[in-house]
Amino acid sequence: MLTKRIIACLDVRDGRVVKGVQFRNHVDMGDILELSERYADEGVDELVFYDITASSDGRVVDKSWVSQIARRINIPFCVAGGIRTIADAKAILNYGADKISVNSPALERPEFISELAATFGTQCVVAGIDSRREGDKLEVYQYTGDEAKTIKSKRDTVSWVREVTRLGAGEIVLNCMNNDGVRQGYDIDQLAAVRAAVTVPVIASGGAGDYVHFADLFRQTDIDGALAASVFHSGKIPIPKLKAYLNSKSIEVRV
Amino acid sequence: MIAIIDSGGANIASVQFALERLGAESVLTKDVKIIQSAEKVLLPGVGTAPVAMQNLAEYGLIDCIRGLTQPVMGICLGMQLLFAASPEGNTPLLGIFDADCETFTPAQGRSVPHMGWNRLSKLQGHPLLAGVDEGAHVYFVHSYFAPVTAQTIAATNYGDDFTAIVAENNFMGCQFHPEKSGLVGGQILRNFLEMPS
Numbered sequence: 001m002l003t004k005r006i007i008a009c010l011d012v013r014d015g016r017v018v019k020g021v022q023f024r025n026h027v028d029m030g031d032i033l034e035l036s037e038r039y040a041d042e043g044v045d046e047l048v049f050y051d052i053t054a055s056s057d058g059r060v061v062d063k064s065w066v067s068q069i070a071r072r073i074n075i076p077f078c079v080a081g082g083i084r085t086i087a088d089a090k091a092i093l094n095y096g097a098d099k100i101s102v103n104s105p106a107l108e109r110p111e112f113i114s115e116l117a118a119t120f121g122t123q124c125v126v127a128g129i130d131s132r133r134e135g136d137k138l139e140v141y142q143y144t145g146d147e148a149k150t151i152k153s154k155r156d157t158v159s160w161v162r163e164v165t166r167l168g169a170g171e172i173v174l175n176c177m178n179n180d181g182v183r184q185g186y187d188i189d190q191l192a193a194v195r196a197a198v199t200v201p202v203i204a205s206g207g208a209g210d211y212v213h214f215a216d217l218f219r220q221t222d223i224d225g226a227l228a229a230s231v232f233h234s235g236k237i238p239i240p241k242l243k244a245y246l247n248s249k250s251i252e253v254r255v
Numbered sequence: 256m257i258a259i260i261d262s263g264g265a266n267i268a269s270v271q272f273a274l275e276r277l278g279a280e281s282v283l284t285k286d287v288k289i290i291q292s293a294e295k296v297l298l299p300g301v302g303t304a305p306v307a308m309q310n311l312a313e314y315g316l317i318d319c320i321r322g323l324t325q326p327v328m329g330i331c332l333g334m335q336l337l338f339a340a341s342p343e344g345n346t347p348l349l350g351i352f353d354a355d356c357e358t359f360t361p362a363q364g365r366s367v368p369h370m371g372w373n374r375l376s377k378l379q380g381h382p383l384l385a386g387v388d389e390g391a392h393v394y395f396v397h398s399y400f401a402p403v404t405a406q407t408i409a410a411t412n413y414g415d416d417f418t419a420i421v422a423e424n425n426f427m428g429c430q431f432h433p434e435k436s437g438l439v440g441g442q443i444l445r446n447f448l449e450m451p452s
Binding site for chain 1: 267268269272273275276302303332361363364366367368369370371372373374392394395396397398412413432434435436437438440441
């Protein structure tokens with residue numbers, strides 16, 4: 001049986017891992033290579049590196065660390081941040097990343113997703129989506145890496161998820177902005193709605209604060225994986241303990 | 256020297272890095288002579304079956320690969336290329352194994368692509384599996400699969416059983432990515448490297 005994936009997200013700024021609360025007040029969390037190796041050794045299933053400044057600055061992620069990570073770790077990882085051209089994506093994949101994730105550039109030009117999928121295969125192409133619950137609506141946000149530049153896109157989350165999948169995204173990472181960094185649990189209803197809308201894997205992001213939040217997510221939805229950052233970086237939830245806990249709840253994970 | 260066939264797909268570097276971690280030297284190449292004289296040959300593949308086959312044809316590698324006598328291992332799409340045909344663009348493949356690849360159908364609890372860590376089961380006695388336990392987890396990313404055949408030495412279940420590892424004579428293939436499959440994947444690559452050439 002395919003296991004539920006536990007994914008550690010490393011937000012990267014200027015070559016360091018940082019984490020903010022609801023995308024603000026970034027605090028230094030450590031060195032990229034050290035943290036990546038620690039996670040791989042502890043049994044995390046996958047890593048995601050988000051250069052959170054890249055999209056809003058019009059920069060491409062610094063590629064040298066991608067290659068260093070690929071040399072050192074033996075688990076899959078995805079790179080996100082400011083990937084705007086086929087050449088950007090190709091360079092990152094050639095450096096050894098398994099997947100590239102696009103967010104704001106896909107909102108600017110949705111056909112970019114199809115171009116990536118046609119060139120590299122859908123399995124390499126992840127659509128990252130920042131979604132905010134506003135009343136009874138789910139709205140997609142853009143340029144969330146920089147608070148000053150963050151804007152609401154003109155898209156609602158469920159129809160955008162359907163569109164990126166139709167265009168060729170092989171996976172969705174849905175970041176529920178209201179929950180991000182506040183550690184009160186994943187947005188189960190929103191994630192279930194997105195899960196039901198598409199057939200590609202959907203990864204939950206935003207809200208993990210305690211062990212039970214992961215169990216709730218996997219029991220109450222068909223979500224494929226759970227992404228978290230600060231609870232892993234701070235050591236509050238060690239990966240081996242989380243996996244042992246999920247196993248004890250009959251949720252199949254890799255141990 | 257290990258030859259890694261450059262079939263034009265992306266992220267071939269990962270395979271080379273994994274060999275580096277095991278202390279093996281390798282060269283990325285599409286040169287027929289280098290491939291023919293290599294101790295071992297790896298055929299990775301990310302991308303689509305029609306593009307990969309088109310590239311192999313363009314580089315004059317189709318007959319070269321079919322004629323190899325040293326240990327050859329296909330990885331992911333590279334494993335599928337060893338089979339007869341792919342539904343992806345109705346593409347004829349290398350035909351070393353005579354079964355045709357199939358497509359996963361999405362279902363409740365079965366997202367497609369099949370992406371993540373799944374178990375190896377029904378392990379057969381084979382040097383590639385030395386030190387690998389029944390139920391070990393490895394990392395998959397694919398939407399097409401090869402069915403279980405007489406040459407299957409490990410299967411995986413995703414709704415149905417499919418070929419996780421295939422082997423006959425000098426030709427082998429892994430549907431998962433051993434280079435991304437932690438210690439288990441490293442063991443399988445090491446077993447491949449230790450085979451007599």
